[in-house]
Amino acid sequence: MLVLRSLVASAQVAATGSIRGQVLADGKPLELATVALPGTALGTATTAQGYFELREVPAGTHELVFSSMGYQAQRQRVAVRAGQATEINARLAATPAALSEVVVTGVSRATEIRRSPVPIAVLTRREVNLNSTGNVIDAAVKGVPGLSAVTTGPNISKPFIRGLGYNRVLTLYNGLRQEGQQWGDEHGIEIDQYDIDRIEVVKGPASLMYGSDAVAGVINMLPRLSSEADGHVHGDALMEYQTNNHLLGTSVGLRYAHNGWQYGARGSYRLAQAYRNALEGRVYGTAFRELHATATIGVEKRWGSTQLTATLYDNIQEIPDGSRDSLSRRFTRQVAEGDQDDLKNRPLVSAPDLATYRINPLHQHIQHYRLLSRTRWHLGTGELHTLLGIQHNLRREYNHPLAPQQAGLAVALNTYTYDVRYAAPTWLGLETTVA
Known part of the structure; x- marks a missing residue:
């Protein structure tokens, strides 16, 4: 049994290599730049001197992506050989214009705030914790103008957007419609407020994308991901x-x-x-x-x-x-x-x-x-x-x-x-x- 495990471990090591190098910008080392292999969980950030290293990379040809806020992303193809370290360097150019803000929703695609026909508000995990009172809906009400709630107790709140609520406001959990007898006001939203990483609120009709329940708007609660x-x-x-x-x-x-x-x-x-x-x-x-x-x-x-x-x-x-x-x-x-x-x-x-x-x-x-x-x-x-x-x-x-x-x-x-x-x-x- 020990011999078999040793052979498997040796085969895994032999089938992988490593990638290392340095990322520069304007001739100087770029700190905290992201280096990743798309489609895999492999990725890292550069050190203060711009160096990086990816270990246990499968042998073969890969496309390496270098990116950093304020710089244009760069893609380079690299061939990794088993048991060897491949060196590759990158030089990033500054972005000529500021990037627009993007909301990564839990549905089919990302939504750009500036191009959206309806207002979109976003609350981060830090803002949710700062606004927290009795439940997650009350926290969202404090952080989003135009959002209110009907409260019948410290643990029961139903969201209202511009005077409309209940079945006219769609609540999502990571893109899934929250179906929990939402037509009444004697029970709250069945979601763990401690597990929410961000809240996205669409204020306005969104029935075309989300269905007839989204007449007043949508509240999408995204949990923490690993x-x-x-x-x-x-x-x-x-x-x-x-x-x-x-x-x-x-x-x-x-x-x-x-x-x-x-x-x-x-x-x-x-x-x-x-x-x-x-x-x-x-x-x-x-x-x-x-x-x-x-x-x-x-x-x-x-x-x-x-x-x-x-x-x-x-x-x-x-x-x-x-x-x-x-x-x-x-x-x-x-x-x-x-x-x-x-x-x-x-x-x-x-x-x-x-x-x-x-x-x-x-x-x-x-x-x-x-x-x-x-x-x-x-x-x-x-x-x-x-x-x-x-x-x-x-x-x-x-x-x-x-x-x-x-x-x-x-x-x-x-x-x-x-x-x-x-x-x-x-x-x-x-x-x-x-x-």
Whole structure:
């Protein structure tokens, strides 16, 4: 067994070589220039002296791409021999004009902001974290003018664009339509806010590209993708605390990439007590517990790339009743049903019941499962993009005080999505997309 592994390792080493050299600009070394082999996961950045080295490059003829912000990209063909180091240098010329800003969306192609007929706003991960309050929609509202939300609790927000919302605003997760009973305002968006890398908001009609649900606009939430150095494990962890409702949030993520394969996983958990407002103090029925789990595996080779993502969302959210005592204006709780429920004589909610992480009997339980596959094939001068998605959404509402284990409402939604697009440049240099 040891001999066999040694022979395999020797064969792998013998079938690869390395590429090294220096990148110059205006006769001086160019630092942090990108050197990459298109269609593979091989790439690196130059040092302060402009030097670079790519290891474990398969033997054969390759096209090497040199690029840097403010300079024109350069392509050079290089022949790599097994067990040898090939040297190649590049000289980049400055770009005569500034580059236009490009939004890389999670759908079929990139969209240039300056040429788009409708306004497009982009929030980076840093801006999402700075604007974060209760959920990812509230963070987007703070960062994008013209975007608002209907909020029925610290964990429930539905986006509105120029006065239109619900089924008129399309929400996407990495290009996949978010199907989670979006027509109501008693449940939020089933997406892990700690896993979002950027948010793109299209403000205006986008039905031609996205379908009839995008009458008001589109909100595309792009998760973090693995782009780490080959053969190294990278991770991050964060914790969040909010004083208003004593929210406790934590998230841990791991990413690994090797030989074109990419792996990623993240787990997040949040819980909170009833939140406070200036007029009523703590609002009874607004505590929640929320669990997220995400796993991703992908591969990038010469033929293209593919990625498979699975997500789990589990949220237990209290239902705010809003009933109060007529004299003290303190919140009351429902303990009976039908004719036995006397609104005027309901018992008062005690202070300990307002300041607890325990979920009261009247609550809703929302679960959302998602399986997403995205694949890109290089076909000649064009590309074939496919998207396959399966979603299962389950919402149960426990609204019987005398039978707290019995769901008064149970709604299940299964959604199957597929999208196939072919994009190829025409003889005029324009892009043609066939869906």
